[in-house]
Amino acid sequence: MNSMHILLHQPPMCFYRHSSTSILCPPTPLARIWFSLHHDSGRASMGSTRRRVLLVEDVEINRVVVRRLVSELNVMLEEAENGKIAVDFIKQGRTYDLIFMDKEMPVMNGLEATKQLRSLGVTTPIIALSGDCLPCDRDLFIHAGANAFQAKPLSKIELVRILTEYGLSISHA
Amino acid sequence: MAATALKEQLNGLVNSMFAEGLLDEQFQQLQMLQDGSNPGFVAEVVTLFCEDSERILADLTKLMDQAVVDYSKVDAYVHQLKGSSSSVGTQNVKLACIQFRQFCEENNQEGCMRALNVVKHEYYHLRSKFETMLQLENRIQAYETKQQN
Numbered sequence: 001m002n003s004m005h006i007l008l009h010q011p012p013m014c015f016y017r018h019s020s021t022s023i024l025c026p027p028t029p030l031a032r033i034w035f036s037l038h039h040d041s042g043r044a045s046m047g048s049t050r051r052r053v054l055l056v057e058d059v060e061i062n063r064v065v066v067r068r069l070v071s072e073l074n075v076m077l078e079e080a081e082n083g084k085i086a087v088d089f090i091k092q093g094r095t096y097d098l099i100f101m102d103k104e105m106p107v108m109n110g111l112e113a114t115k116q117l118r119s120l121g122v123t124t125p126i127i128a129l130s131g132d133c134l135p136c137d138r139d140l141f142i143h144a145g146a147n148a149f150q151a152k153p154l155s156k157i158e159l160v161r162i163l164t165e166y167g168l169s170i171s172h173a
Numbered sequence: 174m175a176a177t178a179l180k181e182q183l184n185g186l187v188n189s190m191f192a193e194g195l196l197d198e199q200f201q202q203l204q205m206l207q208d209g210s211n212p213g214f215v216a217e218v219v220t221l222f223c224e225d226s227e228r229i230l231a232d233l234t235k236l237m238d239q240a241v242v243d244y245s246k247v248d249a250y251v252h253q254l255k256g257s258s259s260s261v262g263t264q265n266v267k268l269a270c271i272q273f274r275q276f277c278e279e280n281n282q283e284g285c286m287r288a289l290n291v292v293k294h295e296y297y298h299l300r301s302k303f304e305t306m307l308q309l310e311n312r313i314q315a316y317e318t319k320q321q322n
Binding site: 048152156 | 217255
């Protein structure tokens with residue numbers, strides 16, 4: 001297996017790790033090789049594997065719109081109506097390449113869910129979503145472990161930008 | 174009436190809704206998401222928005238009728254309506270909700286009552302336009318289906 005094969009087969013974001021200063025670091029060469037050996041067999045190309053995204057959002061209309069936005073992209077979307085369901089998904093062993101986390105939700109809000117996911121050892125990038133773009137909200141979410149904070153509603157341009165930034169394939173389905 | 178004339182009427186209605194401030198650029202985003210593979214996407218979202226909004230407004234009316242108003246519950250509902258109106262692009266409803274939330278933060282009962290009436294006014298005005306819009310879309314679709322057959 002040559003180096004180009006290894007470089008072409010990018011592990012999902014959950015292989016990324018937080019450094020001691022909480023900066024997201026790319027996987028080690030050993031992790032990338034391990035991933036290539038165990039996950040890439042049978043794949044024709046990097047673009048053939050659909051990335052898994054979890055949308056944690058209580059308002060159905062918002063989920064409908066994001067679902068439609070994502071339908072044109074090469075991404076598999078799962079949905080959770082509140083933070084507790086998202087945490088339960090993770091405890092069930094589900095893994096994701098990216099998580100969109102709404103702020104205000106019943107049962108368990110986005111801040112608490114983010115904290116719990118990080119305490120479970122989840123390193124998947126979490127993008128906080130909120131209709132209120134207050135600096136204090138952003139700071140709270142980043143402190144809780146979110147990677148970024150994005151205003152709602154999410155436009156297609158912003159969605160593509162975020163997916164690209166976090167290494168998810170955006171080739172059209 | 175020919176489909177072309179109906180489409181012109183529909184475009185005129187939607188344009189007037191933008192000009193009046195009832196809709197913003199987010200609604201345009203939704204329109205762009207409607208295509209051959211999802212021909213009823215806008216109708217689906219509009220219908221869902223109206224159903225949700227009326228449920229929320231009914232709940233808000235009940236809460237505001239209580240002797241002691243639970244402003245945290247009121248705020249939660251208004252937040253939900255603000256979020257859905259923002260996602261659909263119903264600008265005036267969204268702005269009315271923002272104002273309503275400010276009164277909730279102040280625990281201002283009179284302000285909240287007035288704000289609720291404003292939200293209702295904006296919503297029902299919008300709903301009547303949406304009903305006309307969906308009727309025109311249905312007529313256009315029926316006409317085009319008939320033409321194809």
